[in-house]
Amino acid sequence: MKVSIVGGSGYAGGESLRLLLGHPKVTLGQVTSESNAGKYVHSVHPNLRKRTDLKFVSALDLEPCEVLFVALPHGSSMKRMPEFLSVAERVIDLGADFRLRDPADYPKWYGAPHARPDLLGQAVYGIPELHREAIKSARIITGAGCNATTTILGLLPLFKHGLADPSRVVVEVKVGSSEAGAKASDSSHHPERSHAVRSFQPTMHRHTAEVMQELTFGGQTPKVYFSATAVELVRGILATCHVFLKDNLAEKDIWRVYRQEYGQEPFLRIVKDRTGIYRYPEPKILAGSNFCDVGFERDEGSDRLVVMAALDNLMKGAAGNGVQAMNVACGFEETLGLEFLGLHPI
Amino acid sequence: MAVCPECEAEIELKEAIKGEIVQCPDCGVELEVVSVNPVELAPAPEEEEDWGE
Numbered sequence: 001m002k003v004s005i006v007g008g009s010g011y012a013g014g015e016s017l018r019l020l021l022g023h024p025k026v027t028l029g030q031v032t033s034e035s036n037a038g039k040y041v042h043s044v045h046p047n048l049r050k051r052t053d054l055k056f057v058s059a060l061d062l063e064p065c066e067v068l069f070v071a072l073p074h075g076s077s078m079k080r081m082p083e084f085l086s087v088a089e090r091v092i093d094l095g096a097d098f099r100l101r102d103p104a105d106y107p108k109w110y111g112a113p114h115a116r117p118d119l120l121g122q123a124v125y126g127i128p129e130l131h132r133e134a135i136k137s138a139r140i141i142t143g144a145g146c147n148a149t150t151t152i153l154g155l156l157p158l159f160k161h162g163l164a165d166p167s168r169v170v171v172e173v174k175v176g177s178s179e180a181g182a183k184a185s186d187s188s189h190h191p192e193r194s195h196a197v198r199s200f201q202p203t204m205h206r207h208t209a210e211v212m213q214e215l216t217f218g219g220q221t222p223k224v225y226f227s228a229t230a231v232e233l234v235r236g237i238l239a240t241c242h243v244f245l246k247d248n249l250a251e252k253d254i255w256r257v258y259r260q261e262y263g264q265e266p267f268l269r270i271v272k273d274r275t276g277i278y279r280y281p282e283p284k285i286l287a288g289s290n291f292c293d294v295g296f297e298r299d300e301g302s303d304r305l306v307v308m309a310a311l312d313n314l315m316k317g318a319a320g321n322g323v324q325a326m327n328v329a330c331g332f333e334e335t336l337g338l339e340f341l342g343l344h345p346i
Numbered sequence: 347m348a349v350c351p352e353c354e355a356e357i358e359l360k361e362a363i364k365g366e367i368v369q370c371p372d373c374g375v376e377l378e379v380v381s382v383n384p385v386e387l388a389p390a391p392e393e394e395e396d397w398g399e
Contacts, residue, residue: 255353255373272353273374 001330004029004065006072006084008056009036010182012094012143013071014045015319020069021051023323023337025330028052032059062087067326070095071319073181078115085139090329092322094143098123099210109209126325128334129153129265130214135328144214145207146317147173147228150239152214153268153292154309157261159215159222163254164243164305166222171211171241173226176233176283179313194232201228235314236283241307251298254305258294266335267316267324271295281310288312289342290320290335348385350377359385 003020007013008031020026031041033056041056042049062068068088070077077084078097085091100106103117114120124131124138127149135141144152151171158164177193187193187200208226215222255270262268272295273279281293292311299306311317316324320338327334348357355372359379366379367390377387 252352252354255355259354259372270372272372274352274376275374279374 001025001067002027002029002065003067003069003326004062004088005031005069006059006062007032007070007076008041009033009044010071011178011314012318013069014041014048014182015314016069016071016094016322017041017045017052018048019319019323019337021048025332025336028054029065030054030057030061030063032057032062034058064088066090067092067330069319069322069326074110075112078119081116081119081140090139090141090326092126092141092143092326093123094318094322096143096145096206098140098142099125099144099148100213101125102213105209105213109204109206125210125214127152127214127321128324128328129262129268130156132328135325136331138329141322141325141329143318143322145210146179146237146311146313147175147205147226147239148207148210148214149317149321150237150292150309150311151207151211151224151226151241153311154239154241154294154307155211155215155243157257158243158254158305158307159217160261161257162217163245163247163249163257164222165246165303166220169215169222169224169241169243171224171226171239173228173237173239174231174233175228176236176313177230178234179237179317180230193230196230196232198230199227200230203227233283235287235312237311237313237317238281238283239307239309241309243305243307245298245303245305248303249298249305251296254296254298258296262294267291267338269293272297281308283310283312284346285342285344286310286312286315287342287346288315289340290315290324290338291342292316348379348387350375351387351389357387 036056037058070093074096106114123140124134126141271293280295294309296307350370352375353373362385376390378390380388
């Protein structure tokens with residue numbers, strides 16, 4: 001199956017490239033980058049040296065393919081989606097342009113109206129654990145925000161089963177520097193970023209909208225209070241979510257619903273150990289893997305439940321999830337090309 | 347098949363021996379086999395870890 005990538009010079013594009021090169025059912029077609037056209041892909045993604053002799057091409061030279069991964073900055077793919085759909089049977093857009101179903105949400109969260117609201121109905125929010133059946137027949141599969149994915153997968157069982165108070169959900173994510181993308185900025189300059197513990201988005205983080213959208217069950221949208229902090233990581237997210245239980249549930253009740261939802265999911269692991277160092281989810285050991293680890297602890301003194309979720313933002317938070325969605329859409333084994341277990345120690 | 351009293355994981359024990367200590371594969375708690383027919387498990391006494399907090 002021929003798969004191409006538009007916007008292959010960024011971190012999500014590079015990670016998609018790495019995964020697709022190792023995928024047994026995929027032949028890599030083209031990888032586009034306007035600023036790097038003509039250069040070897042390994043000149044931008046050095047880990048791929050000797051693995052491929054592909055060169056970047058301009059998107060103007062894009063040829064037909066079966067699946068097209070799009071890894072462009074926000075605002076780019078919404079205008080070009082018809083062009084992408086004309087060359088590919090399916091488009092997997094890792095960007096944010098088609099994640100929100102309600103056109104009214106785009107001015108609020110992204111500062112501008114959607115350029116092609118008529119296409120929003122064709123897009124499926126591409127987390128397989130949420131929309132596996134819809135992904136199978138979708139032509140536009142969206143990526144999901146990395147912070148949103150972490151939070152949603154952490155909290156999904158509770159809201160799906162109506163166990164948590166939707167009026168107050170407090171989420172704090174700790175994130176690595178690769179989340180900010182491959183382009184340098186003043187804040188990413190090494191002396192400024194290194195060793196930072198920096199509150200960069202205490203309120204109004206864009207991913208909040210996705211979290212509320214995807215945790216809506218029975219017409220009830222939870223009120224999510226979301227904050228993000230940059231920490232000393234390159235890859236990885238740890239979300240700490242505070243929810244308040246409607247009923248006086250014991251931890252074994254919580255175990256039951258998480259096991260029910262995630263027991264058969266290949267990339268979801270419940271991590272809640274009584275002893276040892278890695279008692280709860282931790283992004284450190286997830287780098288390069290497609291796992292999302294989820295754990296929880298009941299606050300004995302109140303109705304609060306603390307849910308922790310962790311993943312690699314470039315994997316389950318972006319490219320890995322995209323490949324998983326592609327596997328679902330194309331009828332492949334869902335774990336194909338995503339078998340890497342991570343490293344320990346790292 | 348026994349059930350973890352902490353997290354309700356199903357634990358397969360081929361030949362349970364009364365007094366044996368087993369570990370739950372899901373929540374990691376150490377459990378003592380307190381009965382063998384049927385197999386029943388109870389949390390084993392544990393030492394608290396000091397995380398220096």
